[in-house]
Amino acid sequence: MVNMPFQKGDRILFQGDSVTDCGRERTDDYALGSGYPALIAAYLWAHYPQLQLTIFNRGVSGDRVYDLVDRWQTDCIELKPNWVSILVGINDTWRRYDQDMISPIGEFKAAYRQLLEQTTQHTNARLIICEPFVLNQPADRLAWREDLNPRIQAVRELAAEFSAIYVPLDGILAAACTKVTPSFWAEDGVHPTLAGHGLIASTWLQSTSQWTSELRHADNS
Numbered sequence: 001m002v003n004m005p006f007q008k009g010d011r012i013l014f015q016g017d018s019v020t021d022c023g024r025e026r027t028d029d030y031a032l033g034s035g036y037p038a039l040i041a042a043y044l045w046a047h048y049p050q051l052q053l054t055i056f057n058r059g060v061s062g063d064r065v066y067d068l069v070d071r072w073q074t075d076c077i078e079l080k081p082n083w084v085s086i087l088v089g090i091n092d093t094w095r096r097y098d099q100d101m102i103s104p105i106g107e108f109k110a111a112y113r114q115l116l117e118q119t120t121q122h123t124n125a126r127l128i129i130c131e132p133f134v135l136n137q138p139a140d141r142l143a144w145r146e147d148l149n150p151r152i153q154a155v156r157e158l159a160a161e162f163s164a165i166y167v168p169l170d171g172i173l174a175a176a177c178t179k180v181t182p183s184f185w186a187e188d189g190v191h192p193t194l195a196g197h198g199l200i201a202s203t204w205l206q207s208t209s210q211w212t213s214e215l216r217h218a219d220n221s
Contacts, residue, residue, distance in 0.1 A: 005212040016087035020059025039201035089132030109154040127164035135182035141189040
């Protein structure tokens with residue numbers, strides 16, 4: 001069992017697009033969908049029942065970073081989270097190629113920074129930033145790298161700027177694709193299979209646990 005940083009009564013919020021949404025029931029405020037937020041919640045509730053954690057999923061399929069900005073007051077600030085996990089960026093790339101909707105990197109980074117600033121200014125939440133990703137299958141996904149890679153770099157810079165826990169999903173999934181075909185993890189290169197969601201969940205838990213260990217080491221040094 002990994003060591004986690006959560007305290008009794010903490011409220012954990014997952015935010016993002018369809019990868020996070022994963023079919024959650026909109027009429028149920030506590031519905032988690034069938035993806036990585038549900039897998040993480042199952043692990044945490046099973047191993048840390050004494051913490052009585054409340055876990056929310058507010059991912060919305062199709063969202064770009066600008067859409068998160070528009071709903072951040074209701075879908076983040078008003079929930080009073082102690083932890084905010086964000087995975088967004090792939091739709092900012094995808095819309096360029098299927099709808100010719102350009103999301104300039106500077107604007108993308110500024111909008112993402114706005115989310116983080118609002119969260120730190122209006123809550124006491126610790127930030128967890130997940131790296132957007134795409135797998136090289138189908139073949140046209142490889143061309144998306146021109147647009148996505150600068151977004152990944154922007155997200156990494158923001159994670160450092162805000163001292164966030166960083167979850168390196170693009171690298172982890174790329175490494176996983178050297179073992180089996182990319183379709184095992186995400187058939188369309190974007191939306192994970194159950195195995196893909198499992199890998200995201202385990203990477204999220206490991207990254208959060210590693211941050212806990214590093215923090216304790218720093219406190220003891």
